[in-house]
Amino acid sequence: MTDYLLIALGLIGLVIGGELLVRGAVTAARRFGISPMVIGLTLVGFGTSSPELVTSLQAAFAGAPGIAVGNVVGSNIGNTLLILGVAAALAPIAVNPAALRRDGSVLVLATLLCAAAILWGHVGRLAGLGLFASLVAYLAFTLITEARAGGSAASEMYAAEADTVPEPGTSLGLALLMAFGGLVITIFGARFLVEGAVNVATVLGLSEAVIGLTIVAIGTSLPELVTSVIAVRKGEGEVALGNVIGSNIFNILGILGITAIVHPLEVPEEIARLDVWVLCGTTALLLLFARSGWRVARREGLVLLALYAAYLWVLLS
Known part of the structure; x- marks a missing residue:
């Protein structure tokens, strides 16, 4: 019972801490005059x-x-099948062709790099540096091209994504304190979640990989779900799609890259057998649905949700 309580506290901490961190950081950036x-x-x-x-x-x-x-x-599988599925089921999502061509291409490259690392069986510091350097290059290229374009549809989408973060109306000092507090809460939430998840996996006879792919992945993806639902309710469905694609790129190049730099990772064989191929398939499906008519329709959102339910059934059975 204690382990399940740790998981619950960890998930709550991640949601609250992540929200405070984003609100504090974005508010501080606004106070410094950084563009949306x-x-x-x-x-x-x-x-x-x-x-x-x-x-x-x-x-x-x-x-x-x-x-x-x-x-x-x-998280990437859940972002595509669950979060994009929920967003599209709520309302059809319009797709910006220029943004999809650029960011979609980066997502494909990132997914292929992730698949190669997983099939290799080990993600070392050199691979982590390569992934993180790719993220830095992507961000730098995007910022430079959007600044030169001046008011393109893609830059408006990024600005709209910033607008999904509420403005608490606090001072710079309080905003920085909020961001720091959110980071601390996130760290403790993650510690509780990992400790509880490891213990539950042992008790239930499940592998750590399955726990990571399900409970942990869904829990850590809740901020993206909230952002996407807010965007759809505001009639900015393209922000929801951009949030999913951007988060998937960040997860592979940033999260996996930084983690491997700090602590090299041995990849469980079961992830290489099934889940990496599901990751590649869902990435291809995301781009296929987005490219067909330059919109993700409600029925396509329902298909994504059905596929996620089937994936979880396969994992847990």
Whole structure:
């Protein structure tokens, strides 16, 4: 019972801590006069992925690479099938062709790099540096091209993503304190979640990878779910799609990259047998649905949700 309580407290801590971190960081950036486009592309992306980062780091240091790697792979699968599925089921999502061509291409490259690392069986520091360097290059290229374009549809989408973060109306000092407090809560939440998940996996006879791919991955993806639902309710469905694609890129290049730099990871064989192929398949399906008519329809959202239910059934059975 204590282990399930730890998991519950960990998930609550990740949601609250991640929300405080994003709100504090975005508010501070606004006070410094940083443009909404830059905030949406960088801070919102990093902030909503902070639960995944802290959890994967905690799992790596706890000697649970299955949770660390499963968290990244499971979060990306959940982002596509669950979060995009829910968003599209609520309302059809319009797709920005220019943004999809650029960010979708980066997502494909990141997914292929992730698959190669997983099939190799080991994600070392050199591979981690390569992944993280790719993220830095992607962000730099996007910021430069959008700044030169000046008011493109893609930059407006990033700015709209920043607008999904509520403005608490606090001073710079309080905003920084909020961000720091959110980070502390996220760290403790991740610690509770990892400790509880490892113990539950042992008691139930499940592998750490399965726990990482399910409970941990869904829990750490809650900030993306909240952001996407808010965007859809505001009639900005393209922000929900951009949030999913951006989060998937951050998870692979940033979360997996940083975790491997800090603590090299051995990849469980079961992830290489099944889940990496599911990851590749869901990425291809995301781009196929987005490209067909440049929109993700409600029926396609329902298909994504049905596929996620089938995936969880296969994992847990």
